[in-house]
Amino acid sequence: MLNISNNKVSEFIDLTKYKSGKDIFTKEYNKGFKKFLLIFTVILILILFLPWTQNISSQGNVTTLKPNQRPQTLQSQIPGRVEEWFVQEGNFVKKGDTILRISEVKSEYFDERLAERTDNQITAKSSSVTAYKNKVNALQSQINALQQERRLKLEQAKNKVKQTLLKVVSDSIDLEALKINADIANKQYLRTIQLQEDGLKAVKDVEEKRSKYQEVNAKLISQQNKLLSTRQDAINSELAIATLGATYADKIAKAQSSLYTAQSGGLDIEAQVSKLETNLANYKKRNSLLFITAPQAGFINKTIKAGLGETFKEGEPLVSIMPADYELAVEMYVKPIDLPLIHVGEEVRVQFDGWPAIVFSGWPNVSYGTYGAKIVAIENFISNNGKYRVLLKPDSNMVAWPTAIRVGSGAKTIALLENVPIWFELWRQINSFPPNFYQPTAKKTDSKDKKKA
Template identity: 65%
Template sequence: MLNISPTKLNEKVDLMRFEAAQKVFHRRHYKYFNRFLLASAIITLVVLFLPWTQNITGAGYLTTLNPDQRPQTIQSPIPGRLEKWYVREGDFVAAGDTILFISEVKNEYFDPRLIERTGLQIDAKNRAVFSYEEKVRALENQIGALENERRLKLEQAKNKLLQSKLKVQSDSIDLEAAKTNIAIAERQYNRTTQLQEEGLKAVTDVEAKRLKLQETQAKLISQKNKLLASQNEVLNAEMEIGRVQAEYTDKVSKAQSDLFTAQSSQFDSEAQVTKLENERANYELRSEMYYIRAPQNGFINKAIMAGIGETFKEGEELVNIMPSDYDMAVETFVAPIDLPLIHLDEKVRIQFDGWPAIVFSGWPNVSYGTYGGKVVAIETFISPNGKYRVLLAPDEEDHPWPADLRVGSGANTIALLEDVPIWFELWRLLNGFPPNYYTPYDGVETAKK
């Protein structure tokens, strides 16, 4: 009913005579309610000025601090077939313990005496290399002998050439002497003939001088022939030097050609020996790969390839192993807007799944069941989930983490930031502002200007 009339009905009608009105309009109820509202307002006002620790919450899981301590799978670098298991799931294995034995599936490695036969091939090739080395040594000796013989032959031919030249000089002198003799014989013959015509010499004297002249002429012709023969010998000696040089050059060249051929065969055999030794080393290493061994101390989690006789390719996962010695850590994720607020060595509170806890995110000192951690690594590239990964290690100044924690279990993290009043935090949340940007105090005092 609208109260629009100037005549007020409540002033003319007494409602207190009714039982319902007496219960509703009793004055003492207003008194208690007003006291309650006043107390609530005072408490709310006081609470608004209480300190509140800004924080960044995140969800993650337990992992290990070092990469080599995390669960890993064991693969085989060669293809094969499962033959025998030496462990069961859950067994503890030490580094180097045999986990699995496999056999070959490629036909080029089926021979059980492959390494031995490769060794025999290497021995045969080594003997071939030795033979070629001996042949090279013999050819080098042969080339040395040919060089020495050529040197001696050339010396002999040069000596013969020198003798021929000296003989040419001697024959030239004899030719000049014969010319002188024939001139003398002609003058004597002419004088004797003139004297015989004058009657001073007998005819026999003239004939004697004519005979001597003829003999001298014969000697001159003979000496000319000797000179020509000596000159011919010089030419022959020079030709002999060229012939010896050409002959032994051909012999030495042929021996060097044989030497280079032998050296080439030797180098080829040495290359084959090296290749065979490489193959034998590969075969030996491959035979050791038939036994799949544990890379470190740990527990067998799961046999991925289980059946006997089952084949697999190289690099295929065979068994999963969890290292027994590891340093626990927590891997959590923060939003990009909160990443500038995370710093190395910053304190973080952690709640582990399975451990009861009472958490007050704004009052970490009042929380119960949380454990301390510190930031040891911050990822510089965003993860596929749209957040940045942060790695947390146990805080040595806080109480230790539970001993029964297992890698892979969940964890909730609270990164503690700046202390602000509650009213400021409510105002920040209503406006959607990020927490206050700050740099943690490092204990170094800055000089005031």
């Protein structure tokens, strides 16, 4: 019916009494759909209470666990020119294998016999050092001889002074004796004159006494002159000691000056020899630097300075090498807000680029194609990209990582946190809240033990 009129027939007639009315008005529509909605609602509510593992997803890349296992470039410590390559890209080299030969570009090192000539200079200078040492020894012997001679001469001069002093004493005694004799002779002369005047002595006796008196006076004057001469000799002997000391002091000073000059010259030559030996060692070391060798076993990745005759400065990279023995690791970057949730030793799931995987981030146990890892290091300072770098190593208790992984390939990481209900995780995501802050079980136990202590 079109129900055009406001008067409804159903108010006056019971349509359910008729067959068509029974089929239309007594039948329930969408009964299966209602059951489906009810079952779906119950399942959805149950799902909301299922456990969900909170996690921190991040992008990373494959690296090595130790720094010396990562790709490196080889540089030359000296400037030079490429002369000959002994390898090509992709070759495997052992530790110590020669990779490249270079040549000098500085004019002071062009001489191929530079080390040999320097060695000859060292030999000549060493001979000069020996000669200076011999000269020093000779001068030292000369000084010792002069000192010995001075000691003997001084002893001799002192003995002479003692002799002259004793002679002065002897002459003084003789002078006093002559004075007494002169006095006696004078008294005898005067007595003889008196006796001659008295007629008791002859003139001859007076003359004899006068002669004797004059003789004694002459001896007295001679003895006085001798005493003065002896005293002068004593003074001269003492003066000779001072002169002798000054003379030998001058000779010894000159010899010591020559000795010091020889020692200074010898030390200067020794310094030159030491400098030449240093130069020789540097030349030999520089010659060994003309061959670039592999620091460890690995593969040649790329030759950077490839052209023959191409020059380079010291420190410029020449070739890139990848070590053969390495332990794989993954570095990931986390936001500062998530950093307090990351701890050393915690588990992380890793998905490598190029390996198929089915990932359920909240249910790591049902994921396929991910590999286990553990956190071994957390960067203490933020990186240039505004995140903190975290280093992961393979979990030995899990499936081993694929052997075909190359260093530098990409990886996705999922750091596993607490288990929470799904409804809580949905509520957290809707409100943009961070994951729950927590501490690992081991750290909680340690903190409780510390509090008890």
